[in-house]
Amino acid sequence: MNIHPTALVDPQAELDSTVSVGPYTVVGPHVKVGSGTTIGPHCVIEGHTTIGRDNRIFQFNSLGAIPQDKKYAGEPCELVIGDRNTIREFCTFNIGSPGDSGVTRVGNDNWIMAYVHLAHDCTVGNNTIFANNSQLAGHVHVGDFVILGGFTVVHQFVRLGAHSMTAMCSLLFADLPPFVMSQGQPAGARSMNFEGLRRRGFSAERLAAVKAMHKALYRDDLTLENAKASIAGLTEKYPESAPDVQMMLSFLQQTPPQRGIVR
Template identity: 70%
Template sequence: MARIHPNALVHPHAELDDDVEVGPYTIIGPHVRIGAGTRIGPHCVIEGHTTIGRNNRIYPFVSLGLASQDKKYAGEPCQLIIGERNTIREYSTYHIGTVQGGGITRLGDDNWMMAYTHLAHDCVVGNHTIFANNAQLAGHVQVGDWAILGGFTVVHQFVRIGAHAMTAMCSLLFADVPPFVMVQGQPARARSMNFEGLRRRGFDNERIAAVKAMHKALYREGLTLAQAVERIEALLPRHPQAAGDVALMRDFLAGVNPQRGIVR
């Protein structure tokens, strides 16, 4: 049976798997489902149509699944879906989606979410990300796998952050951040590529060389975005081992909104 503290309030219709632990004074609503091995600290609030996977660690004073702060939200049964093996630290707030944004806010697997992080409605966060303290996402933001957001990073609505990207502390994002790019500033500007992070994840020299060439095409040769995409696609014959990395960049750039653009 789930280990529920006697001072917790768990609605009888909530679905808690075996081996779930719930701390004192935590409140869990009727439409919540929680997978085995997840531990929830004291004074948390989990409401709405919220699904939490296996083996997550949720620290005290976290708020999950409450109604979005979108004024258009009218009480529709939208969702918050959290994957497996995530760590969510104190005072984090993750809201359900909205009908206009697809209805789901989603956090993937193996993410390390520090204190006071915020996922607004309809955000989609991938796997293996790190959000430092007070990293904040407005609505409809997308964050790719292995991205790292520095403390006090603030992201405007509808912005996309590519896989393996990294933001410095106090970065302010109004435009898309392509994969592998490191940004800093208010507003944020591209400073380099996340080479050290890529090496730690096992990128070999050829893949690193391809990332360097993509950085050069985007930021060092004065090309338009369309010209940079052509230059990046031309890297494939010279860097066959980096075909997946080139495709990742090409596909990301194909989805850039011309009115928003990318960080420069």
Template identity: 65%
Template sequence: MSKIHPTAVVDPKAELDSSVEVGAFTLIGPGVKIDAGTRIGPHCVVEGPTTIGRDNQFFQFSSIGAAPQDKKYAGEPTQLIVGDRNVVREFCTFNRGTSQDAGITRLGDDNWIMAYVHLAHDCVVGNRTIFANNAQLAGHVHVGDWAILGGFTVVHQFVHIGAHSMTGMGSILFQDLPPFIMAAGNTAEARSFNLEGLKRRGFSPEQLNAVKQMYRILYRRGLTVDQAKMEMMALQGEMAAAKDTIQLMLDFLNTATRGIIR
């Protein structure tokens, strides 16, 4: 208990590992579980049911696990689940899920979440993402691994954002953003593919070439999405070393429900 500031209020029904640090004037409610090495800064509120993994750092003035901002919510026992090694900066708001979806808002591992970010109910965020200041997700948004959202990016409900994609500052997304694609604008349009980011993540020349070819197929040849998928399936037969990279794009296009940014 020496790691909990004397002005913090921790509900007896909360479950905190003995190594968890809690800052001054922070409130930890019932139904909250926090694993080893996590630090909750001062002036935070963490409400349950919420589960937070290992070695996370929450900076001051965040609201974590509050009830969803959904008028249909009637007090159902939904959850927020946060993984390991996330950094969450000041004034972030993460809401629990709703019974209209899986009932869980989920943040994965190793994410870098900057100030004033909002994760609405039922959002699912993968691993190793970066959300710059004031990135805002409406309900039911899914974000793939390694995605980067520029500052003041706003995402409409139910939109899916693919792995390794990137948005520019002030982007407004009403449709799904495929993997690897860089988009910007209000409303957002595809600008290029995330070449530099993929290089930094160790993509091979064959994989980079496959992403380049998929970008041309999807955005430079005037094809429908169905025609583009047929071209990409043919590309798999020609580029065996990048088969999984191409399949990632195909899987995304096959499950897109709001249309894709073009």
């Protein structure tokens, strides 16, 4: 292992032989790090934290600290980070809490910029981009391919559907459905993330179905129940979009009425 002489790595920590650790970094006894991961200088990685393969963790990060939850009483909760993530400077990822799953989880291939905060029990999918100063309160769930603009703030328990996107300085109090672009304080729906979907290889038929979903949710003055019924019928006209339609319907079905969706 390439561990700088000034780093403090607990003997009980489990680091693959290919891991590198920069100067003045502290690694606690319950930490596990997979092959090819690099950890920069002046980081603190503690708690029951598991980090996968080929991650790039830049300087001045705090990963695995106890949650900012007054109810936390020392339970062995976890932080689990997947593979090939880039975590830039001054990020804070907390472990989970006993009031939920007990795990804060980050998937694979995420690009996380400076000063991002992930509170306890957040779940982040794969291939996301979090711009600088994105802040997630506890229990937030973020789907695959989500993009958060800089200074986005997300209220606790809010969910963000796959392929959704926020503009800079957005404030989310409600669930953000898949594909939707939002902006504002509080955030409102502005359009669908068509350019992002094109870059990810969505066909013209799938894009047309996404446009129809946007129309049903935001343009046709329908109740949410009627919008869901309209969306369910799209598979007849756009058979190729069946997985996208099902994802949207599943997301809407799980949205609590007291929270609702971004409007």
